Amino acid sequence: MTHARSVGIVTPRTARFDTALPLKSGGRLENYELVYETYGELDAARSNAVLVCHALSGSHHVAGRHVGEDQDSGWWNNMVGPGKPLDTRKFFVIGVNNLGGCHGSTGPRSINPVSGRPWGADFPFVTVEDWVDAQAKLADHLGIGCFAAVIGGSLGGMQALSWTLQYPDRVRHAAVIASAPKLSAQNIAFNEVARQSILTDPDFHDGNFYEHGVVPARGLRLARMVGHITYLSDDAMGEKFGRSLRHGKTRYSYDVEFEIESYLRHQGDKFARQFDANTYLLATRALDYYDPAFDHDGDLAAALAKARASFLVVSFSTDWRFAPARSREIVYALAHDRHDVCYAEIDCPAGHDSFLLDEPRYHAVLAAWFERIEVSGENGE
Amino acid sequence: MTHARSVGIVTPRTARFDTALPLKSGGRLENYELVYETYGELDAARSNAVLVCHALSGSHHVAGRHVGEDQDSGWWNNMVGPGKPLDTRKFFVIGVNNLGGCHGSTGPRSINPVSGRPWGADFPFVTVEDWVDAQAKLADHLGIGCFAAVIGGSLGGMQALSWTLQYPDRVRHAAVIASAPKLSAQNIAFNEVARQSILTDPDFHDGNFYEHGVVPARGLRLARMVGHITYLSDDAMGEKFGRSLRHGKTRYSYDVEFEIESYLRHQGDKFARQFDANTYLLATRALDYYDPAFDHDGDLAAALAKARASFLVVSFSTDWRFAPARSREIVYALAHDRHDVCYAEIDCPAGHDSFLLDEPRYHAVLAAWFERIEVSGENGE
Numbered sequence: 001m002t003h004a005r006s007v008g009i010v011t012p013r014t015a016r017f018d019t020a021l022p023l024k025s026g027g028r029l030e031n032y033e034l035v036y037e038t039y040g041e042l043d044a045a046r047s048n049a050v051l052v053c054h055a056l057s058g059s060h061h062v063a064g065r066h067v068g069e070d071q072d073s074g075w076w077n078n079m080v081g082p083g084k085p086l087d088t089r090k091f092f093v094i095g096v097n098n099l100g101g102c103h104g105s106t107g108p109r110s111i112n113p114v115s116g117r118p119w120g121a122d123f124p125f126v127t128v129e130d131w132v133d134a135q136a137k138l139a140d141h142l143g144i145g146c147f148a149a150v151i152g153g154s155l156g157g158m159q160a161l162s163w164t165l166q167y168p169d170r171v172r173h174a175a176v177i178a179s180a181p182k183l184s185a186q187n188i189a190f191n192e193v194a195r196q197s198i199l200t201d202p203d204f205h206d207g208n209f210y211e212h213g214v215v216p217a218r219g220l221r222l223a224r225m226v227g228h229i230t231y232l233s234d235d236a237m238g239e240k241f242g243r244s245l246r247h248g249k250t251r252y253s254y255d256v257e258f259e260i261e262s263y264l265r266h267q268g269d270k271f272a273r274q275f276d277a278n279t280y281l282l283a284t285r286a287l288d289y290y291d292p293a294f295d296h297d298g299d300l301a302a303a304l305a306k307a308r309a310s311f312l313v314v315s316f317s318t319d320w321r322f323a324p325a326r327s328r329e330i331v332y333a334l335a336h337d338r339h340d341v342c343y344a345e346i347d348c349p350a351g352h353d354s355f356l357l358d359e360p361r362y363h364a365v366l367a368a369w370f371e372r373i374e375v376s377g378e379n380g381e
Numbered sequence: 382m383t384h385a386r387s388v389g390i391v392t393p394r395t396a397r398f399d400t401a402l403p404l405k406s407g408g409r410l411e412n413y414e415l416v417y418e419t420y421g422e423l424d425a426a427r428s429n430a431v432l433v434c435h436a437l438s439g440s441h442h443v444a445g446r447h448v449g450e451d452q453d454s455g456w457w458n459n460m461v462g463p464g465k466p467l468d469t470r471k472f473f474v475i476g477v478n479n480l481g482g483c484h485g486s487t488g489p490r491s492i493n494p495v496s497g498r499p500w501g502a503d504f505p506f507v508t509v510e511d512w513v514d515a516q517a518k519l520a521d522h523l524g525i526g527c528f529a530a531v532i533g534g535s536l537g538g539m540q541a542l543s544w545t546l547q548y549p550d551r552v553r554h555a556a557v558i559a560s561a562p563k564l565s566a567q568n569i570a571f572n573e574v575a576r577q578s579i580l581t582d583p584d585f586h587d588g589n590f591y592e593h594g595v596v597p598a599r600g601l602r603l604a605r606m607v608g609h610i611t612y613l614s615d616d617a618m619g620e621k622f623g624r625s626l627r628h629g630k631t632r633y634s635y636d637v638e639f640e641i642e643s644y645l646r647h648q649g650d651k652f653a654r655q656f657d658a659n660t661y662l663l664a665t666r667a668l669d670y671y672d673p674a675f676d677h678d679g680d681l682a683a684a685l686a687k688a689r690a691s692f693l694v695v696s697f698s699t700d701w702r703f704a705p706a707r708s709r710e711i712v713y714a715l716a717h718d719r720h721d722v723c724y725a726e727i728d729c730p731a732g733h734d735s736f737l738l739d740e741p742r743y744h745a746v747l748a749a750w751f752e753r754i755e756v757s758g759e760n761g762e
Contacts, residue, residue: 025633125633185618185641189610192642193603196649199635200599202583218581222574226607229570234701237566243672250670252406252506254580254662258669260566261573268577281635288639289631291624320615320701 005083006072007039007064012104015141021099021134027124030113034138035104036060036096039080040088042144045376049144050091051135052076053152053159056227056283057275059103062095063088078358085366090375091148099134100126100282108278109210119278121207126282128155128290132162136170148373150309151175153355154322155283158290161330164307165292173373175312175366178319178355180326181300181333182291187321190230191284194223198277207278216277221268223280228267233318233351300333310340312369314362316354317347342369386464387453388420388445393485396522402480402515408505411494415519416485417441417477420461421469423525426757430525431472432516433457434533434540437608437664438656440484443476444469459739466747471756472529480515481507481663489659490591500659502588507663509536509671513543517551529754531690532556534736535703536664539671542711545688546673554754556693556747559700559736561707562681562714563672568702571611572665575604579658588659597658602649604661609648614699614732681714688715692722693750695743697735723750 018031037060042049052062054075063074063081080086080093097105100123108123115122139147150171152160157179163171183191198204201219205212232240241260256262296302311334315327324345334341344365348354354362399412418441423430433443435456444455444462461467461474478486481504489504496503520528531552533541538560544552564572579585582600586593610618622641637643677683692715696708705726715722725746729735735743 182624184615185622185624185639186610186613186615188624188639189606189618189641189645192639192645193606193610195635196606196646197578197603200603222578222581222603225570225574225577229567229574232567234565234567237570241566243563243566243569252666254576254666258566258569258573260570264570264573265577285633285635 005081006077007074007081007088009067010037010039010061010064010074011067012037012060014104015138017137017141019137021130021137023124023130024127025125029099029106029124032099032106032134033104033110034096034099034106034134036094036138037062037064038095038142039063039093040091041379042092042142043376044378046144047146047148048091048375049139049142049147050086050093051139051147051150051163052080052086052093052095053131053135053150053156054095054098055152055154055156056280056287057271058156059101060095060097060105061103062093076356079363079366085363086151086370091370094138094142096135096138098126098131098283100279102276102279107276108207108282109276118208118210120210121278123278123282125285127286128158128162129166131286132159132166135159135163136167139170145170147171148375149173149175149370151177152179153177154179154352155287158287162290162292164309164311165304168306168308171309173312173369174307174309175314175369176327176330177314178316178322178327178352179330180322181293181330183288184326188288190226191288193226195281195284197222197226198281201277204277207281209277215272217272220272220275220277220280221265224271224275225264225268228264230321231351231353233320233349235318236350236353239349300329301336304330304333304339305337307334307339311342312365313341313343314355314365315345316351316362317345318349319352319354321352386462387458388455388462388469390448391418391420391442391445391455392448393418393441395485396519398518398522402511402518404505404511405508406506410480410487410505413480413487413515414485414491415477415480415487415515417475417519418443418445419476420444420474421472422760423473423523424757425759427525428527428529429472429756430520430523430528431467431474432520432528432531432544433461433467433474433476434512434516434531434537435476435479436533436535436537437661437668438652439537440482441476441478441486442484443474457737460744460747466744467532467751472751475519475523477516477519479507479512479664481660483657483660488657489588489663490657499589499591501591502659504659504663506666508667509539509543510547512667513540513547516540516544517548520551526551528552529756530554530556530751532558533560534558535560535733536668539668543671543673545690545692546685549687549689552690554693554750555688555690556695556750557708557711558695559697559703559708559733560711561703562674562711564669565707569669571607572669574607576662576665578603578607579662582658585658588662590658596653598653601653601656601658601661602646605652605656606645606649609645611702612732612734614701614730616699617731620730681710682717685711685714685720686718688720692720693746694722694724695736695746696726697732697743698726698728699730700733700735702733
């Protein structure tokens with residue numbers, strides 16, 4: 001059954017690349033695969049392609065559902081589909097799992113062709129810039145010279161921003177949502193706690209746990225728990241859980257007493273079953289390292305000067321992981337150089353997670369922005 | 382060598398209690414010891430005693446230094462001493478390690494007289510109210526009928542507040558600093574991450590690690606790391622560490638890249654060597670459970686109605702663990718019932734840790750408040 005406004009059943013595809021990808025770290029990947037999904041149709045002029053970049057724990061599965069699933073499971077299903085802000089009747093939308101990921105693209109779980117064993121800890125460090133380079137190779141593969149738009153939230157927003165700097169002529173519009181031009185010390189600190197949780201888990205085995213038949217579930221669970229705290233606002237957590245007691249009264253125990261504990265444990269356990277620890281480490285380091293102004297003595301406006309895209313920057317009032325002030329840094333830097341930039345600060349109680357939610361004012365901004373993007377209007381072949 | 386304005390060399394003492402202490406959990410401690418320090422002299426009228434309550438990782442060692450130490454090591458040495466805000470020329474100051482602690486008072490490391498082995502996980506849950514009850518027994522032991530003041534920051538502030546409710550006639554003034562009337566869901570969430578770090582450390586052995594000759598250092602380290610993030614403001618962390626790179630450039634490694642990582646690891650390692658994991662669990666649960674309004678349908682003003690003390694409430698502008706809004710809840714509830722309350726919101730960049738710092742405006746408020754407290758003026762015997 002296909003629901004109205006759903007892209008329906010989708011099937012991931014895999015693109016294989018046999019030309020080496022040089023990495024920012026100095027290393028290179030001799031060959032690699034990227035798993036991706038597409039929604040909508042590429043028009044004849046190839047003018048309507050939109051790339052969706054995923055955040056820390058996202059994937060290529062942006063919208064719709066896979067065969068055998070009862071309901072839509074794409075992580076941005078409320079944003080992408082027929083009649084939705086990113087309307088698949090107008091746009092050809094691409095989701096791709098980033099290099100180093102654990103949802104099908106080449107990553108630490110993949111077999112290292114040199115050793116014949118999983119890459120594990122030997123998988124090279126990948127950066128936001130490397131991800132964008134790989135995404136550009138996928139665009140080549142799909143015959144897309146220039147994206148109508150690149151969009152992403154959080155770490156995905158950093159990729160959207162980086163697209164405008166690495167390939168200024170290949171992206172007409174960029175939406176940078178709930179993001180920041182670089183991590184703060186506090187941001188890095190939270191990542192460091194998450195990493196240390198994983199790195200010191202005895203089941204991590206220096207990243208080569210695959211060969212031991214275990215996963216560092218304790219570490220991944222803790223990493224996700226601390227992450228989840230930062231995704232929600234204090235108020236949202238208070239509204240949702242408050243001090244609600246699981247059993248109505250205090251039992252004097254380290255088992256679940258407060259509902260918030262149950263929520264965090266559940267989120268942590270679920271994540272530990274699904275996600276790869278090495279991917280988590282790589283992705284948090286990519287976050288830490290991203291700093292386009294670094295080579296410009298910290299001058300973000302100078303760093304962004306080469307961008308040619310029209311920008312939409314969106315932040316959320318209660319997001320304390322990437323607070324509105326961090327988005328405004330991007331806006332000011334763009335405005336300083338007279339770039340075309342729209343900025344929306346959405347009053348939403350849900351904290352950083354707001355960018356994933358179906359918040360009407362937020363979606364209205366996105367819908368209007370996408371509506372203004374011109375495409376050729378010719379149907380694809 | 383004794384420095385001016387220092388209480389100099391201090392020697393902890395131990396008081397033993399052989400009358401059982403009933404606990405809020407329903408359990409009881411048949412006997413127990415409390416280790417404490419005192420500074421200054423109790424006056425003849427026993428009118429000048431001030432109790433200092435410690436926070437999560439504090440102890441009885443509030444001021445001065447122990448034999449063999451080169452410099453003052455008391456955790457509130459900048460606050461307590463001759464000529465300091467809590468002036469030991471006027472007041473008789475008491476610091477006590479709380480029950481369940483790991484600095485000498487009876488706690489999980491102590492021998493359970495029934496089993497002949499360390500209490501470990503069998504040590505009973507202790508609450509803020511239990512700590513105050515035990516502190517009252519120490520006051521009896523020292524011949525102090527009524528405190529001139531009880532003071533504490535953070536979890537210590539909760540004890541000061543609870544004193545005014547449990548023993549309204551035994552405390553004339555109470556200073557509740559950087560505290561809250563109860564934890565928020567986010568506060569509990571951070572505690573839960575810390576506890577899960579410890580509880581899932583394979584070296585925890587269900588709390589009986591003493592017998593295995595190990596300590597759950599990984600868990601304690603992570604708990605302290607995540608705690609430290611919440612003690613500092615985002616801005617203070619940015620000011621102190623920013624994105625400073627240990628080696629001046631990115632090395633693509635999970636070793637220390639950013640100085641903030643080094644700081645957190647150092648703090649975590651130091652704490653794991655010194656602190657007891659079971660004490661950490663107990664103290665975070667005491668924080669979670671504290672909620673004087675719980676038995677008053679959440680009506681804090683009703684809960685505080687029985688207080689007779691004059692209050693000083695202090696908060697710090699950048700404290701996001703116990704934000705000024707949380708202190709104001711206490712102030713409003715007290716003012717609602719026409720209690721005597723002064724409130725100071727100190728503009729200080731250092732976050733929650735501000736209450737431990739030598740911030741001039743903060744110390745000026747405390748000095749003025751203590752100066753106004755009347756004591757008999759008669760020297761002790």
